[in-house]
Amino acid sequence: MNPKLFIKFVSVSFQKQVTYRFDCFVGIVNGFLYVFIFTSLWKALYSQFDTTVHNGYTLTAIVTYAVLVMAVRISFTMDDSIIYRKVMDGSISMELIRPTSFFFMNLAENVGHSLFHMMARTVPIVVISVLLFDIYIPLEVIRILLFLVSCIAGYILVSMMNFIAGLLSFWFIEIFPFLLFKYAFYTFFSGGIVPIDFFPEFLKPVVALLPFQYMLYFPTTILIGRASLADAQSIIVAQLIWIVIMGVICHLMWGAGKKKLIIQGG
Amino acid sequence: MEQNKIAIKVKDLSKDFDISESGRGFSGKLKALFYRKRKIITAVDGIDFEIKRGEFVGYVGENGAGKSTTIKMLTGILVPTSGSAEVNGIVPFKERKKNAAKIGVVFGQRTQLWWDLPVRESFDLLRVIFRVSRTDFLSQIKKLDNALGLKPLMDMPVRKLSLGQRMRCDIAASLIHNPPVLFLDEPTIGLDVLAKESIRNFLAEINRDEGTTIILTTHDMNDIEQLCKRLIILEEGKIMYDGETELLKQKFVHEKVIEVEFYDDGNTIQGIPGVTVVREQGCKKWLTFDNDNYGIGEVIGTIASRYKIKDISVNEPSVESIIRNIYNNSAMLPTT
Amino acid sequence: MESIKIYLTLFTTSIKARMEYKASFLFYVFAILSFYAGQFGLLFILLNRFHEIKGWSVGEMVFLYSLQAFAFGFTNLIFSQLVNFDKMIVDGEFDRVLVRPLSPLGQVIFSKFEVSTAAHLIIGFTALYFGSCYANIEWTLYKVILFPVIVTGGVLIAGGIRLMVTAVAFWTLRNRSLVHTVIFSSKEFINYPVNIYNMGMQFFLTFVFPIAFINFYPAHFFLDRSGAGLLHPSLEMGTPIVGIVVITISIFSWKAGVNHYQSTGS
Numbered sequence: 001m002n003p004k005l006f007i008k009f010v011s012v013s014f015q016k017q018v019t020y021r022f023d024c025f026v027g028i029v030n031g032f033l034y035v036f037i038f039t040s041l042w043k044a045l046y047s048q049f050d051t052t053v054h055n056g057y058t059l060t061a062i063v064t065y066a067v068l069v070m071a072v073r074i075s076f077t078m079d080d081s082i083i084y085r086k087v088m089d090g091s092i093s094m095e096l097i098r099p100t101s102f103f104f105m106n107l108a109e110n111v112g113h114s115l116f117h118m119m120a121r122t123v124p125i126v127v128i129s130v131l132l133f134d135i136y137i138p139l140e141v142i143r144i145l146l147f148l149v150s151c152i153a154g155y156i157l158v159s160m161m162n163f164i165a166g167l168l169s170f171w172f173i174e175i176f177p178f179l180l181f182k183y184a185f186y187t188f189f190s191g192g193i194v195p196i197d198f199f200p201e202f203l204k205p206v207v208a209l210l211p212f213q214y215m216l217y218f219p220t221t222i223l224i225g226r227a228s229l230a231d232a233q234s235i236i237v238a239q240l241i242w243i244v245i246m247g248v249i250c251h252l253m254w255g256a257g258k259k260k261l262i263i264q265g266g
Numbered sequence: 267m268e269q270n271k272i273a274i275k276v277k278d279l280s281k282d283f284d285i286s287e288s289g290r291g292f293s294g295k296l297k298a299l300f301y302r303k304r305k306i307i308t309a310v311d312g313i314d315f316e317i318k319r320g321e322f323v324g325y326v327g328e329n330g331a332g333k334s335t336t337i338k339m340l341t342g343i344l345v346p347t348s349g350s351a352e353v354n355g356i357v358p359f360k361e362r363k364k365n366a367a368k369i370g371v372v373f374g375q376r377t378q379l380w381w382d383l384p385v386r387e388s389f390d391l392l393r394v395i396f397r398v399s400r401t402d403f404l405s406q407i408k409k410l411d412n413a414l415g416l417k418p419l420m421d422m423p424v425r426k427l428s429l430g431q432r433m434r435c436d437i438a439a440s441l442i443h444n445p446p447v448l449f450l451d452e453p454t455i456g457l458d459v460l461a462k463e464s465i466r467n468f469l470a471e472i473n474r475d476e477g478t479t480i481i482l483t484t485h486d487m488n489d490i491e492q493l494c495k496r497l498i499i500l501e502e503g504k505i506m507y508d509g510e511t512e513l514l515k516q517k518f519v520h521e522k523v524i525e526v527e528f529y530d531d532g533n534t535i536q537g538i539p540g541v542t543v544v545r546e547q548g549c550k551k552w553l554t555f556d557n558d559n560y561g562i563g564e565v566i567g568t569i570a571s572r573y574k575i576k577d578i579s580v581n582e583p584s585v586e587s588i589i590r591n592i593y594n595n596s597a598m599l600p601t602t
Numbered sequence: 603m604e605s606i607k608i609y610l611t612l613f614t615t616s617i618k619a620r621m622e623y624k625a626s627f628l629f630y631v632f633a634i635l636s637f638y639a640g641q642f643g644l645l646f647i648l649l650n651r652f653h654e655i656k657g658w659s660v661g662e663m664v665f666l667y668s669l670q671a672f673a674f675g676f677t678n679l680i681f682s683q684l685v686n687f688d689k690m691i692v693d694g695e696f697d698r699v700l701v702r703p704l705s706p707l708g709q710v711i712f713s714k715f716e717v718s719t720a721a722h723l724i725i726g727f728t729a730l731y732f733g734s735c736y737a738n739i740e741w742t743l744y745k746v747i748l749f750p751v752i753v754t755g756g757v758l759i760a761g762g763i764r765l766m767v768t769a770v771a772f773w774t775l776r777n778r779s780l781v782h783t784v785i786f787s788s789k790e791f792i793n794y795p796v797n798i799y800n801m802g803m804q805f806f807l808t809f810v811f812p813i814a815f816i817n818f819y820p821a822h823f824f825l826d827r828s829g830a831g832l833l834h835p836s837l838e839m840g841t842p843i844v845g846i847v848v849i850t851i852s853i854f855s856w857k858a859g860v861n862h863y864q865s866t867g868s
Contacts, residue, residue: 023779030783036803037790044798045652054651174626177633184633184640194644198651283867338867343700345864359864366703378698382619394611395702397604 005100006108013112024120031074031125038066038193039133055197060134061224065195067129068137069220072151073192074125075118076158076215078110080182083166084175096258103163103250110159138225146232150219153239157215160246161186167250170257185210191217197226211242273447273479274317274340279349280503281310281335309335311503312349317496319446320477322470324494324511326484326589332503333483337449340481341371354446367396370440374452377436379424385435386420389442396443403442410438413468430461437465441472447479448472454486466492487589499589514588522562524553526569527577538568549576608704612712620715627717634721641793642667658795661736662825668729669817670792673756675722681761682716685785688771688778696863706860707853737825745824751842756816758845762852763813769852772859792817808837812848815841 017024046052046059057065083106086092095102129135165182168175187193189212196207196217207213218235221227227235285305310332317323327333338344340353342362351358358365372378379388393403411417414434419427427435433453440448450469454462470493472478482494490497490511497514499507507514526535528549535543540556555565566578621627645667649660658666687710690696699706734741767784771777788811791799796807796818807814815837821827823838 020779022774022776026779026783030779030787033783033787034790037794037799040799040803041648041655041794044656045648048652048654048656174630177626177630180633180637184637188640188643194647198647200647200650203647335867338697341701343697343864344867345861362700363703363705366701369701371701373694373698376694376698380615380619383615387615387618391611391615394608395704397608 006104009105009108010112010115013109014116015112017113017116024117027074027117027121028124031070031121032128035067035070035125035129038070039063039129042066055195056226057195057197060136061226062195063133064135064137064224065220065226067126067133067135068223069192069195069216071122071126072154072216072220073190075114075122075151076155077114077117077121078159078162079113080162080165080179082106082109083163084169087169092261096261102254106163106166107156107159110162111155114155136225137223140229142229143222143225143232146229146236147219147223150222150232150236150239153236153243154215154219156243157211157239157246158186160243160250161211161215163250164246164253167253167257170260186212186215189213190215191220195221211246214239214242271318272316273319273321273354274315274481275350275352276313276315276336276340277350278312278314279310279336279339279351280308280312280347281332281339281344282306282308282347308503310339310346313500313503313505315498315505315508317479317481319479320473321496322473322480322482322494324482324484324490324497325500326490326497327500327506331500333500334451336500337451337481337483341369341449342366367443368445368447370443370445370448372433372436372440372448372450372453374433374450374455377424377432378439379432379435381425382423384421384423385416385427388424388435388439389420392439392442398443402444406442406444407438410441413471414438414464430457433457433461433465434468437468441478444476445478448481450480450482450484452484453482454484454489462486462488469493522554523581524555524562524565524569525577525579525581526551526553526573526575529574529576533573535569535573538565538572541565541569605704605708609708609712612709613715616713617715620717630717631721631724634718635724638671638721638725645793656795656798659737661733661738662821662827663733663795664729665733665737665739665825666795666817666821667793668726668733669752669756669821670789671722671726671729672753673760673816674789675719675726676753676757677760677764678716678722679719680711680757681764682718683710683714684764684768685781686714687768688776688781691771691863692775700864707856739824740826749824752820755820755841755843755845758849759812759816759841762845762848762850763811765849765852766855769855769859772863788813812844815844 042062043059046054046062052058054062083092086095095105098105161182165175165178168178172178189207189210191213196204196213199207214235218227218239222232222235283306285307309330313332313336325333325336335344339346340351340358342358342365345359353365354368356365356368378392379385380391389403389407392398393400398406407416414437416435416438419431419435422431424432424435437450437453454465457465466489469480469482473480473493480493482489484490494511497507497509497511498505523544528551531549533551535541535551535553540560541553542555543551543553545552555562562580566580569575569578645663646660649655649663654660655663690699690710696706699709702709733739739745764781764785767777767781770780774780791807792813796804796814799807804814808819819837820839820841
């Protein structure tokens with residue numbers, strides 16, 4: 001897929017989101033709600049002990065984490081029913097006729113969607129949070145750059161996750177239960193609420209086997225300074241490995257799905 | 267009592283809608299709190315009519331003329347701005363439930379059946395909702411089945427029915443409680459010719475045999491021609507015509523067109539008094555004639571004697587062309 | 603009254619309609635259970651690390667959760683169709699409701715059978731059992747009788763709020779995001795004891811958006827806890843009263859919505 005086409009799809013998707021302005025305003029409230037709840041929770045938890053550091057996080061660090069991981073998470077907002085809808089109304093067959101890669105088109109659509117959410121929701125939420133809470137981010141240029149690279153990698157992983165979940169529509173009439181599963185796994189294992197450092201020891205091997213921590217947790221740790229610059233590089237390498245693994249899964253599933261589509265006729 | 271013979275009575279009924287600009291987006295809506303461009307449109311403007319029991323009335327008009335709005339007021343969905351309406355002696359917007367129990371409504375584009383369930387279940391549920399006794403229900407279903415051929419459809423889920431099948435079931439559903447008045451909003455839209463015919467036959471039958479008062483809104487003029495003895499034409503919220511469909515056609519009989527087919531082209535029709543050629547195509551010519559001064563038999567006889575013709579036919583003015591002309595204000599309405 | 607029989611018939615019909623999709627029913631319930639397992643998981647991780655939240659032990663937290671699970675389970679059972687109500691207005695389905703000789707609210711409420719209730723009830727009973735044990739609740743006859751009363755009050759509150767926010771659709775047409783935030787996201791607030799929030803928010807959750815009465819205040823009574831925060835002894839028993847007030851206001855707002863619909867069309 002050529003870059004120009006990719007950008008075109010992104011902008012189309014972006015503009016579609018612009019029509020849902022009211023939803024977006026509500027979305028700011030919605031996102032901030034969660035930030036508020038979790039920062040309150042952390043403050044309450046930390047106040048119960050004399051020690052100021054738990055699992056390597058000071059109160060400031062954990063509050064920063066809570067805000068930033070939510071910011072990243074909201075920026076990664078995607079519509080996970082796109083493929084399902086296309087299968088249901090039959091327009092999925094158009095994808096077979098088009099000479100473009102379905103995966104990249106899907107990714108472009110995700111990017112357009114997310115860019116809008118990032119601008120309309122993440123920015124206000126971060127601004128409000130910075131004003132209300134005690135947040136600290138080490139302002140090193142290299143760190144921020146590594147964070148951005150890691151975010152892009154994490155984003156691709158999330159897109160792949162949703163792509164795989166969406167492809168299940170070929171085999172199941174109702175994929176909502178699967179989406180719930182995916183959402184549960186994603187929320188829990190990505191460190192989207194509680195950083196992996198707090199997880200009990202017996203869970204850590206399980207977490208290591210799954211790609212989810214590379215979607216939200218690791219990119220965020222780079223930005224808040226929890227991961228050193230050297231760590232950051234190995235994180236990005238690990239993300240790239242996971243991209244390859246999940247990429248293979250995506251490819252195989254799409255192949256199988258296409259076959260089913262051609263045989264069944266939709 | 268004379269009163270009982272009137273099914274629907276509408277007097278000076280009006281409905282205004284406030285479509286003030288409410289502003290786009292959040293800042294627009296905020297601005298709208300302080301300043302709004304007031305814009306009120308009158309969808310229905312002081313209309314009057316009376317429909318007797320057993321009438322079959324066509325209620326037509328262009329889109330936006332006010333037909334749906336009137337129907338919504340008569341079925342209790344909307345509250346009028348002013349004026350009065352009575353259906354079966356009940357004021358629809360004052361006693362919505364009581365009115366609902368005595369009318370049947372079919373919306374052409376939306377089904378009232380339960381999408382995932384077999385038709386039988388929908389009917390049974392409606393029986394409960396409309397408090398129909400089991401014996402009445404069974405005899406009614408039998409009647410409807412005979413006329414509409416419902417038996418093969420009864421156990422199919424509604425989502426699997428074709429449009430024609432679904433429409434038959436929807437019409438049956440609206441009659442389960444044997445209402446004295448039936449409102450049909452575009453019931454034949456999207457149906458094929460056969461389906462339309464069977465539904466039209468059915469409607470004519472229940473009107474004739476059961477005396478069901480039927481109000482039909484439609485864009486299909488064949489529905490009107492075949493079914494509606496009376497026609498009410500609505501335009502911009504006002505009644506443009508309220509009278510017999512036949513009368514409307516008769517008044518426009520000068521629109522009758524004679525179609526003449528010759529064996530070869532190159533013939534010219536001229537010199538016949540009162541006859542004008544309006545169109546030519548190949549071997550065919552279309553003519554109109556002045557019916558005030560000449561009889562149609564005369565005209566045809568003259569043409570046949572002067573020319574060697576292959577075929578000749580007379581085309582009735584269609585209700586559609588008449589109404590179209592009315593909309594275009596290019597025809598004078600007959601006073602009724 | 604005969605009307606009640608009619609509404610019950612409507613309801614059993616909606617169950618039948620849902621049962622047309624038997625296979626996905628169980629799967630769906632399982633998916634919801636796993637979603638909540640994820641939520642619980644995070645809670646346990648925190649409690650594992652911090653032992654308690656603002657004085658609330660594990661058992662007490664779990665009991666707190668059970669009250670919420672029951673309230674939302676039954677609210678979902680009764681008021682589930684309201685979530686999709688805006689679609690009914692936009693599609694013109696509501697017209698059909700008005701043309702039937704039944705109350706519009708009754709028809710809308712009884713028209714959908716919500717599967718997730720089963721999952722909520724499973725969670726509710728499980729949490730009730732374990733919470734009871736771990737928190738060493740002394741179950742007097744009084745408490746046993748009062749439990750369903752409190753749950754009913756919770757249903758009136760949650761259901762009333764849902765009804766009110768749904769009625770907004772009569773004016774704004776599309777309100778899906780608002781519904782989502784108010785009904786689902788706000789639930790997150792009461793997953794934790796309300797005294798973790800600052801005074802302003804506690805006030806809000808008690809007197810403006812009274813969801814704290816669903817589980818927080820009544821829990822004090824069952825757990826024989828003395829209060830903290832905004833808690834008066836009287837607030838413990840406030841749930842049923844608050845429930846009646848909320849549902850009354852919400853029915854008025856619904857009726858206002860129907861009136862608005864009938865004078866302005868859609």
